[in-house]
Amino acid sequence: MSFGDRPALITAGGTVSYADLAARVAATARRLGGSPRLVMLSGANTVDAVVAYLAALSGGHPLLLVTAGAAGDLAAAYDPDVVLHPTAGGLVFEERRAASAHAVHPDLALLLSTSGSTGSPKLVRLSLDNLQANAEAIAEYLDIRPTDRAATTLPMHYCYGLSVINSHLLRGAGLILTELSVTDACFWDLFRAERGTAFAGVPYTFDLLDRIGFERMRLPHLRYVTQAGGRLAPDRVRRYAALGRRAGWDLFVMYGQTEATARMAYLPPELAPTRPSTIGVPIPGGSFRLSPLPEGAPGTGELVYSGPNVMLGYASEPADLALGRTVDELHTGDIARRAPDGLYEIVGRCGQFAKIRGLRIDPLRVEHLLDRHAVTAYCVGGDDELLVAAREPADPARVRRLVVAGTGLPPGAVRVAAVAELPRLPSGKPDHAAVRGLAFPTGLSPADDLCALYAEVLDVDGVTPDHSFVSLGGDSLSYVEMSLRLERALGHLPVDWHTTPIRSLRAPSRPRRRHALDTTVALRAVAIVLVVGTHATLFNLSGGAHLLLGVAGFNFARFHLTGAGRGERLRHIGASIRRIAVPSVAWIAAVMLVSGQYGLPSLFLLGGVFGPSPGWSGWHFWFVEALVYILAVAAALLAVPALDRLERRYPYGFPIGVLLIGLLTRYDVFGLREHYHVPSAVRVFWLFAIGWAAAKATTGWQRAVVTLAAVVTVPGYFDDPAREAVVLAGLVLLIWVPSLPSAGVVNRVAGVLAAGSLYIYLTHWQVYPRLDHHNALLAVVASLAVGLAYAALAPLVRRAAAALVRRARAAARFRRSRANARASISKPRAFALDRQESP
Structure with missing residues (x-):
């Protein structure tokens, strides 16, 4: 240990310098004795465990490093001379004999279980040269510096976790020793407090990072993140690589096996966005070859690795500890191909592992x-x-x-x-x-069969029983269809089904005869009928569109303002905006092409911004424009970290504050309307805020406050008592009544109307004027029918468009790959030099 007073091991309880660590290692090595003995250590991310590990290596004692759960089986199989147990009170020595009972080869330094097969008597035999060579290679391509501090996110007994320890100690860097999970807030508090620069993860680690909102974390000293231990999906590699570019850290995707001490290949971070499906290039000092397979596809073969980190061989019983090197190269069991640019890609397995x-x-x-x-x-x-x-x-x-x-x-x-x-x-x-x-x-549960249904309705992949409607990005547009389909599948839905994990949804033990209709679904169905019926002069009950704004605010809070991370929230809000804006623009464009009825401001949903003009019919879409603008402004507000934290801390008070701001325009406190055109979104977003606050009101007095706000502010807004009564009655129902007694057929009709409400609103302007002078009822029915037809067509068009986009991207990737291949063929030595010099 030549790094003096530099911090070596950092824990929540204090720091151990390199000089202190060297002294502790020497003392433990003296206690182990001068003649080699087989030592078994239960690995842990603690100071005592690291000291014991280094002491065994420095004293020439072959070390069997195990997990605590496998200690009994492996102790019975290999009969170690000394057993070490790190405990809260210190390192416990269990000395079974003074001299070794085993004949051990002088090169043997470490015994590890093959990755994941804990408790198996089949072990990997590693030498000090193996450990040194692999640590040096890892430190080289990661450019580990003495100023780095890596957190121990993986177990010590796992070769990946151990490689983090070896490579950082080699370069005089610090190790933040902890056994806390990345899901524990205390882990990140420690990481930030100790200026952590690196951590490692297997694919499941990244699942956990997604759940805790890692992308919004502020980690000012983070320099790189490494991933190994299994294949990380290419789209997630791209996403984390992009996150790292924005935040100032690099993502290293790596490939390895215990039989190669740890690492065999890595993907340079700059290639992660374009080649995320590859394992990259061999580590410094290593090389690959492809061994042809009898029935292998052209250009593929078993990946065979050579390098100074290849194990001595396997051990299956104590007698094997006397063996020297029995392996010169490592047959990985993976089927791979080598791309023209020199990158390797795993395409299958040739063994049973x-x-x-x-x-x-x-x-x-x-x-x-x-x-x-x-x-x-x-x-x-x-x-x-x-x-x-x-x-x-x-x-x-x-x-x-x-x-x-x-x-x-x-x-x-x-x-x-x-x-x-x-x-x-x-x-x-x-x-x-x-x-x-x-x-x-x-x-796992009967509800697992519902995963396919969620995937179909929400048009998403990778649905698992742990997902919920909200976590998958469901919104008010998909809520209705999902609730109808689920009710048919299960017979009954709990009130909070949209936030309930799929695995917890199940049919009741007894069929329920009573039906209930979600109030938001009922209000959307009634409101769209009121809008169409009033415009077609079947009756005169205005206010449906304004009521829908309140419902939209309620659903916004219910579906988007969840415990998800800020980035996930914003993605879901953005998806909702697209689901509203895209079919709206598509319909307006079609009408423009056929009849020329609307202008460019309407096409780009800017009619409310530019204001009316003679013969202007762009007001038709004021509601759509207002809703899109309000959602966009809400997303912009929540994109500000301070406001995002404020909303999470005060989920009810925040929308009340938004409502108070909205009342400034509701009552035109600044007299803007006399001098300027004020867009509808600015004038009506207080209704959206009332719905938002209603969704977050959890107590009687909170609901009473929201009700009072509606009772005070709605009357007088339209100068039309009937219209105000419609809006106010709907808002009161929204605030106080989560569901209404219903019947199965009513649920189905209301669900269809509510699910198609946006599309009905868009299309009815072109339908009812052609029929209302003949028969108002026929005009209403036809308007509803055309809107529902558009609602059925839109998802098909969306999926087709998405498929075209995917094909276009695939074609673009293919063209880039060919271009890269031609470049690499024309400059073969340049890549080799880059590879050797790449950190």
Whole structure:
């Protein structure tokens, strides 16, 4: 340790300098003795564990590094001479014998379980040269500096977590030692307080980061984030790379195996946006080759790695500890291709091992595990889940618990099917290929079958039972269809179904005869009928559009102002604006082409900004324009971190403040209307604020305050008592009555009308004028029918357009790839130099 007083190990309780660390390591090494003994250490992200690890290496004692849960099995299999247990009270020594009972090769320094297969007697044998070479390579391409401070987000016994320790200590950097999860606010408090510059994650870590709103965190000293332990989806690589560019840090996507000490390849950060599906280039000092496979696709082969970090070999029993090097290169078991630009891409597996949620799982060992519990089963794995076919009378729930306990996989990654007979080949051997064809229930809850329904209605991918309607970006436009489809599927919906995880939605044990209709759905259905009926002179009950503004504010608060991160909130609001603006602009453009009725201000939803002119009919879309503007302004406000925090802290008081500001224009306090044209959005957004406040009112007195605001402000606004009564009655219902007694057929009719309300509003201007002078009722029915037809057509057009965009992007990526390939062929040495010099 030559870094003196520089901080080496940083914990919430204090800091250990490099000089102090060296002294502690020396003292522990002396206690371990001068003759090599097999030492087993339960790894932990603590000072004592790091000291013990370094002491064993420096003293020449081969170290078996294990997780606490596997310590018993591995101790029984390898009979260590010394067992070390880091505890809250210090490092506990269990010295079983003074001299080693094992013959150990002098090069052997470290024994690790293969990635994820904790408890397996099959271990990876590593030398000090392996550890040194891999740490130096990692430190080189990450450009680790003495000023860096990396947090220990991964277990020490996992080769990835251990590589973080090795590479940073090599360069004199600091380690923020913690076993806190990234979901714990205390982790980030410590990270910020200690000026953290780096942390590492497996794909599941990034799932957790998404949930906690990582993108809005302020981490001023963060310099780089690394990812390994399984494939991170290319779109997420792009997203995190873009987030890093904006925030000033780099994303390093990496590839490795325990058999290579840790790392074999990395993707230079500047290539992450354009080549996110690749593993990149070999680490400094390493190289790849492709070994042809008998039935491999052209240009592919098994990826074989060579380098000074390749393990000595495997150990399956204590006698193997005496072996020297038995492996010169590493056959990874991954099928890969090399692109013309020199980047490698994994395209499959040629063995049975599967990487699931960052863990390398051997399905055969899972079968053996279950056999020990009197369960006969066949297992196959993929990138996302382990499939287990168990012979009856096995209980799928019990089988899942055994697999989860034995592998460390989360329950959602294990699917179990109980079958009468396990599939076999004619030879009598297991037919693992046939296992994939079995019908596997998820086994988590009956609601898992609803994931496909959510994906269909919301037009999103990757729906899991942990998602809810709100977390998937659902809004008022999709709420109605989703509620109708769910009610048909389940027979009944709880009031808070939109925020309830899919896994918690289930049909009632007894069918319910009574039906209830969500008040917002009822108000939207009634309001659009009032709008069309009044315009078609079937009756005269104005106020429907203004009532819809209040409903829009209520739904805005309900669907968008959730506990999600600021970035996710803004994305969902932006999606809602697009769902309103795109079909509106499309309809206006079509009418312009056919009849020339509207002008460019209407086309760009700017009619309310430019104001009326002779013969102007752009006022038709004042409601759409006002709603788009109000949502855009709300998004702009919540994009300000201080205002976002204020809204979260005072979810009811914030809209009350917005309402008070809105009343300035409601009562024209500054007399603007006498001198200027004031857009409708400015004049009416107080109604939106009333709906917003109503959604956030959780107590009787809060609802009473909102009701009082409506009672005081609505009368006198229109100088039309009937119109004001319609708006006020609707707002009072919105505030006090979450649902109305109904019937099944009423729910279906109201749901269809509410879901199509925007489209009906857009199209009725071109329908009723052609019929109302003949028959007003016919004009209303026709207007509703045309609007509903447009509502049915719009999603089809949207999906087709999205498919065209995806194809265009794919074509653009292909053209860029070809251009890069031609460039790399013309300058082959330039890339090689860049690769060697890249940090």
